Amino acid sequence: MELNFDLMVKSFPLLLAGAGITVEITAMSVFMGLIIGCLVGIARLCTIKPLRYLANVYVDFIRGTPLLVQIFLVYFALPGIIGSRVDPFLAAISACSINSGAYIAEIFRAGIQSIDKGQMEAGRSLGMSWAQTMRYIIMPQAFKRIIPPLGNEFIAMLKDSSLVSVIGFEELTRRGQLIIARTYASFEIWMAVAIVYLVMTFAVARFTGYLERRFETK
Amino acid sequence: MKKVLVFLMMAIMACSMMLTGCGGSKEEKKAEPAKVLRVGTEPAFAPFEFPKEGSKELTGFDIELVQAIGKQMGAKVEISGMGFDALIPALNAGNIDVAIAGMTITEERKKAVSFSDPYYTSGLIIMVKKDNTAVKSIDDLKGKRIAAQIGTTGEMKSRSVEGAKVTTFNTQDEAALELKNGGVDAVIGDLPVMEYYLAKGGSQFAMTVGEKMEAEQYGIAAKKGSKLVEDINKAMAELKKNGEFDKIYKKWFGEAK
Numbered sequence: 001m002e003l004n005f006d007l008m009v010k011s012f013p014l015l016l017a018g019a020g021i022t023v024e025i026t027a028m029s030v031f032m033g034l035i036i037g038c039l040v041g042i043a044r045l046c047t048i049k050p051l052r053y054l055a056n057v058y059v060d061f062i063r064g065t066p067l068l069v070q071i072f073l074v075y076f077a078l079p080g081i082i083g084s085r086v087d088p089f090l091a092a093i094s095a096c097s098i099n100s101g102a103y104i105a106e107i108f109r110a111g112i113q114s115i116d117k118g119q120m121e122a123g124r125s126l127g128m129s130w131a132q133t134m135r136y137i138i139m140p141q142a143f144k145r146i147i148p149p150l151g152n153e154f155i156a157m158l159k160d161s162s163l164v165s166v167i168g169f170e171e172l173t174r175r176g177q178l179i180i181a182r183t184y185a186s187f188e189i190w191m192a193v194a195i196v197y198l199v200m201t202f203a204v205a206r207f208t209g210y211l212e213r214r215f216e217t218k
Numbered sequence: 219m220k221k222v223l224v225f226l227m228m229a230i231m232a233c234s235m236m237l238t239g240c241g242g243s244k245e246e247k248k249a250e251p252a253k254v255l256r257v258g259t260e261p262a263f264a265p266f267e268f269p270k271e272g273s274k275e276l277t278g279f280d281i282e283l284v285q286a287i288g289k290q291m292g293a294k295v296e297i298s299g300m301g302f303d304a305l306i307p308a309l310n311a312g313n314i315d316v317a318i319a320g321m322t323i324t325e326e327r328k329k330a331v332s333f334s335d336p337y338y339t340s341g342l343i344i345m346v347k348k349d350n351t352a353v354k355s356i357d358d359l360k361g362k363r364i365a366a367q368i369g370t371t372g373e374m375k376s377r378s379v380e381g382a383k384v385t386t387f388n389t390q391d392e393a394a395l396e397l398k399n400g401g402v403d404a405v406i407g408d409l410p411v412m413e414y415y416l417a418k419g420g421s422q423f424a425m426t427v428g429e430k431m432e433a434e435q436y437g438i439a440a441k442k443g444s445k446l447v448e449d450i451n452k453a454m455a456e457l458k459k460n461g462e463f464d465k466i467y468k469k470w471f472g473e474a475k
């Protein structure tokens with residue numbers, strides 16, 4: 001079967017520009033998600049009931065609805081409620097951060113819970129408060145354990161960010177779609193898009209591996 | 219022992235699920251030697267193809283036309299929906315036999331697919347918000363923000379406007395919603411679709427401006443070089459001769475063609 005290599009090569013600069021936007025959205029979303037996730041993850045474990053309840057509702061709702069629907073809600077439904085338009089970039093980052101936050105919250109929670117209960121007991125019996133034990137004893141140990149799933153989440157978000165194409169955002173997948181709409185070279189362009197995603201996720205996977213090795217306890 | 223039981227149950231469930239799948243298709247193959255015309259469309263383009271109120275069945279000018287053509291050809295019509303920009307790739311991949319979706323016959327598209335004789339004459343129009351007095355024609359759109367549906371002649375026209383910032387959406391409705399929310403200054407799309415949209419409530423916040431642009435003709439698309447085009451043209455000619463075509467046209471567009 002004939003492959004239009006020429007078109008593939010010519011399209012790479014356009015696709016790479018889109019990839020740049022993909023990385024930008026992913027990095028900002030995961031970064032915001034880390035902050036949200038850390039707080040919500042701890043909130044799921046703390047003893048203040050209303051806080052824990054709120055955290056549970058948040059995680060359940062976000063994990064229970066598709067990211068696509070969340071993006072539509074933020075971009076198309078929200079303006080109807082608040083009366084003014086939502087900037088597409090803001091909408092994309094918000095939807096992805098809130099989504100990331102819920103999954104990262106679970107990653108943090110699992111990481112914290114995997115630390116031996118004895119650590120918390122030891123910290124408390126030394127006179128430290130719950131918060132102090134968390135900060136100085138539990139979290140540093142949990143950190144090493146959450147690196148692999150966090151890397152996973154970053155890779156997942158890299159691919160999920162393709163969904164923001166539905167609000168017209170010209171990230172990698174959308175760039176591919178636009179080129180195909182002009183040239184009808186479906187196979188060649190989608191192959192090129194897949195290759196670019198592969199390169200990005202591979203790089204992240206390698207970096208995660210490096211981080212794991214760096215924090216390995218001898 | 220318990221673990222073995224659980225494993226066995228799951229294995230039986232998996233096997234029975236696979237078997238029901240097999241059984242179904244075997245039965246179908248025995249009872250279905252008739253010709254099938256697999257039609258692709260984008261079911262969000264009223265009044266050409268859109269879901270019937272309160273049901274998932276499709277209706278519209280294109281839908282009724284293609285069903286009449288199928289009946290004329292003696293073929294069973296199976297309609298599947300997909301994104302507009304996915305139609306031509308689906309034709310090339312052989313997933314569908316023909317595509318009918320208010321698709322304009324253009325030189326670019328003729329290189330990729332074969333078209334039937336034209337069945338509708340349309341054009342592009344600009345839609346803006348009702349309170350917009352600045353935009354009266356396409357010349358006023360220089361440097362403005364325009365929304366269009368991806369892969370359509372509306373998108374191509376938008377990109378031809380000097381300095382315009384074009385945002386593409388998967389469906390006409392999303393482009394119109396973007397206009398409503400103030401994300402763009404104008405939408406460029408097919409005239410009959412815009413008029414239908416305004417008639418169904420869109421006129422509360424939007425209106426069309428300017429002249430009808432780019433007289434375009436819709437055609438039914440088939441894989442490049444496919445013999446189906448002749449069959450479809452023959453069927454359509456028959457429908458035009460016996461008045462069926464005019465009946466469907468009058469139903470959706472009022473006056474006879």
